[in-house]
Amino acid sequence: MSMTSNPSAPNALNADHQPLAAPASGRPAAGRPGVTSDSGPAVSIRGITKHYRHPWTQKVTRGLEPLSLDVHRGEVFGYLGPNGAGKTTTLKILTGLLKPTAGTATILGVPIERVSSRTRMGFLPEQPYFYDSLTGVEYLEFVARLSGMPGREATRAARAWLAKVGLGERERQALRKYSKGMLQRLGLAAAMVHEPELLILDEPMSGLDPFGRRDVRDLILEQRERGTTVLFSSHILPDVEALCDRVAILLEGRLERVATVGDLVDGTAPAVEVRVEGGRVFEIPPRLAPVVERADAGGSTGLRLREPERLQELLAWLLAERIAVRGVTPIRPSLEQLFMAAAEKSAFHAQDVRRPA
Amino acid sequence: MIALLVARNTFREVVRDRVLLGIVVGGLLLLGVTRLASPLAMGEGLRLTVDLGLSSISWLGLLVVLTVGTALVSKEIDRRTIFNLLSRPLPRPLYLLGKWLGLTLALAAVSAILGTALWLMLAALGHAAYAGSISEAVFLANLELAVINSLAVMFSALSTPVLSALYTLGFFLGGQWCDDLRRFASHCPPGLRAMIEGAANVMPNLPLFNMRTLASGGELTTWTHLGLASAYAALYCACVLALASAAFESRDFK
Numbered sequence: 001m002s003m004t005s006n007p008s009a010p011n012a013l014n015a016d017h018q019p020l021a022a023p024a025s026g027r028p029a030a031g032r033p034g035v036t037s038d039s040g041p042a043v044s045i046r047g048i049t050k051h052y053r054h055p056w057t058q059k060v061t062r063g064l065e066p067l068s069l070d071v072h073r074g075e076v077f078g079y080l081g082p083n084g085a086g087k088t089t090t091l092k093i094l095t096g097l098l099k100p101t102a103g104t105a106t107i108l109g110v111p112i113e114r115v116s117s118r119t120r121m122g123f124l125p126e127q128p129y130f131y132d133s134l135t136g137v138e139y140l141e142f143v144a145r146l147s148g149m150p151g152r153e154a155t156r157a158a159r160a161w162l163a164k165v166g167l168g169e170r171e172r173q174a175l176r177k178y179s180k181g182m183l184q185r186l187g188l189a190a191a192m193v194h195e196p197e198l199l200i201l202d203e204p205m206s207g208l209d210p211f212g213r214r215d216v217r218d219l220i221l222e223q224r225e226r227g228t229t230v231l232f233s234s235h236i237l238p239d240v241e242a243l244c245d246r247v248a249i250l251l252e253g254r255l256e257r258v259a260t261v262g263d264l265v266d267g268t269a270p271a272v273e274v275r276v277e278g279g280r281v282f283e284i285p286p287r288l289a290p291v292v293e294r295a296d297a298g299g300s301t302g303l304r305l306r307e308p309e310r311l312q313e314l315l316a317w318l319l320a321e322r323i324a325v326r327g328v329t330p331i332r333p334s335l336e337q338l339f340m341a342a343a344e345k346s347a348f349h350a351q352d353v354r355r356p357a
Numbered sequence: 358m359i360a361l362l363v364a365r366n367t368f369r370e371v372v373r374d375r376v377l378l379g380i381v382v383g384g385l386l387l388l389g390v391t392r393l394a395s396p397l398a399m400g401e402g403l404r405l406t407v408d409l410g411l412s413s414i415s416w417l418g419l420l421v422v423l424t425v426g427t428a429l430v431s432k433e434i435d436r437r438t439i440f441n442l443l444s445r446p447l448p449r450p451l452y453l454l455g456k457w458l459g460l461t462l463a464l465a466a467v468s469a470i471l472g473t474a475l476w477l478m479l480a481a482l483g484h485a486a487y488a489g490s491i492s493e494a495v496f497l498a499n500l501e502l503a504v505i506n507s508l509a510v511m512f513s514a515l516s517t518p519v520l521s522a523l524y525t526l527g528f529f530l531g532g533q534w535c536d537d538l539r540r541f542a543s544h545c546p547p548g549l550r551a552m553i554e555g556a557a558n559v560m561p562n563l564p565l566f567n568m569r570t571l572a573s574g575g576e577l578t579t580w581t582h583l584g585l586a587s588a589y590a591a592l593y594c595a596c597v598l599a600l601a602s603a604a605f606e607s608r609d610f611k
Contacts, residue, residue, distance in 0.1 A: 092611075095444035096443060097610040115446045122445040129436045130438060131366070131438060136367075143441060143442075145362050146447055190441060298610060
């Protein structure tokens with residue numbers, strides 16, 4: 001996925017957030033089966049905006065500021081943001097549930113205004129609900145046929161997918177008897193039953209236990225292997241970090257950052273932790289004190305060096321002091337830390353904007 | 358074709374609802390009660406049985422429309438089941454058409470069960486010849502319910518279940534009295550007359566679907582009446598569903 005390079009687009013990346021033409025690190029999407037590098041984007045969004053106007057007060061609420069981005073075919077793309085950031089709004093616009101106030105978008109080359117843009121797409125809404133009185137197989141057969149599968153094929157696919165998500169023994173049971181986790185798995189099966197080329201999943205891990213999350217992760221990985229493009233929103237950052245080729249961070253309706261997970265992490269200030277034997281009384285020399293944090297734990301002491309290029313200097317001093325070094329570990333910030341940093345930056349920026357000149 | 362899928366699903370959903378089962382059982386009991394009450398009709402017991410039997414089909418059908426039809430779409434929006442459908446290549450007008458068709462078929466099934474029960478009761482009393490008039494009356498009652506149902510689906514797509522039920526009931530009552538409204542308009546000053554006549558024209562002409570008086574005497578209506586009523590119902594439903602589709606097309610599902 002890459003951001004648009006149109007600098008006039010209000011929500012395009014600035015110079016600090018360089019657009020990425022293709023995944024620089026992580027998995028090469030084009031190398032996977034069914035993925036061709038010359039294909040157009042699976043999702044192309046240009047200046048999509050959503051404002052809500054209250055019918056009585058005419059007060060306008062901004063749901064999504066002009067947003068422009070592309071999702072390449074075959075990649076797994078994570079859409080991150082806190083509650084109210086505009087993630088679900090974007091996904092609902094793409095799936096035809098919301099009409100954009102302005103802007104255009106295409107899905108697999110078809111404009112979203114056309115119903116046919118949803119033929120090769122599967123969608124899992126956040127906390128999906130189903131018809132209580134239907135059975136699992138009836139529901140999946142119904143939605144598969146709505147997506148264009150012929151009758152017999154739909155029945156076969158419905159049974160196969162129920163079995164695949166571990167609900168094969170409950171295919172004749174009414175959905176009102178399914179647990180929340182089962183319904184989430186059914187929702188995933190419904191999104192995939194017609195073997196779409198693009199999967200849009202809104203918080204697919206929401207409300208699942210660790211086993212359920214693992215199952216969802218495995219399903220997404222499987223879809224990635226067969227070349228399906230996956231666009232999903234999530235709050236569960238370790239899952240995003242494990243699955244995604246690239247991620248976007250959305251805050252208060254604005255796109256803050258789009259990059260590969262690797263680039264997001266690499267692009268931040270790294271640190272190095274040096275573990276030394278514990279129990280020794282020593283004092284960090286004044287020249288290193290500003291860049292070293294000390295933490296004593298158990299039988300060892302950790303020295304966190306904020307400027308890794310000064311590692312040799314720190315090691316030389318430790319050797320000179322005859323302090324035994326147990327290990328040296330490069331520390332990279334997690335996606336969670338990056339996300340929080342971006343959120344704080346955005347909040348700071350918002351305060352800045354509100355402050356009178 | 359895709360509307361038929363939605364219709365089939367709606368039909369399946371409605372017939373599995375206990376409300377419908379309760380209404381069918383209630384209707385059958387009501388038929389029994391009309392038979393028990395017929396000796397009080399002083400020689401008009403048969404006429405009373407047929408009239409009340411056919412009326413109960415219409416009123417119970419209306420009850421289904423008011424309880425199920427007026428929540429048909431709004432319930433899907435509230436429960437967000439609609440997200441799973443409209444995110445597929447399903448045009449919104451066909452979705453509405455499917456919902457209307459599904460409930461109309463369920464109403465037809467209820468009418469058919471109650472109509473058959475009424476005829477069986479009459480046949481057991483030696484009046485099997487009423488089959489024709491009962492069939493025609495049930496057919497027209499179905500057309501009436503299809504028209505009311507189209508209004509319920511339209512309001513349900515645009516409003517809450519309670520308001521939808523009120524609007525639908527208002528149109529039902531207005532439709533029943535549309536001839537009276539026109540007569541009343543003729544006594545009004547020109548401006549008011551145009552308004553009342555306009556309102557009467559917007560209301561469905563429900564007396565067109567009422568042949569209970571004929572049927573209770575064992576008489577048949579004309580093919581012209583049946584054809585005209587069918588054409589009117591088809592046109593009215595098409596107009597209402599087209600209006601509903603136009604409004605529903607731009608609706609956001611937050």
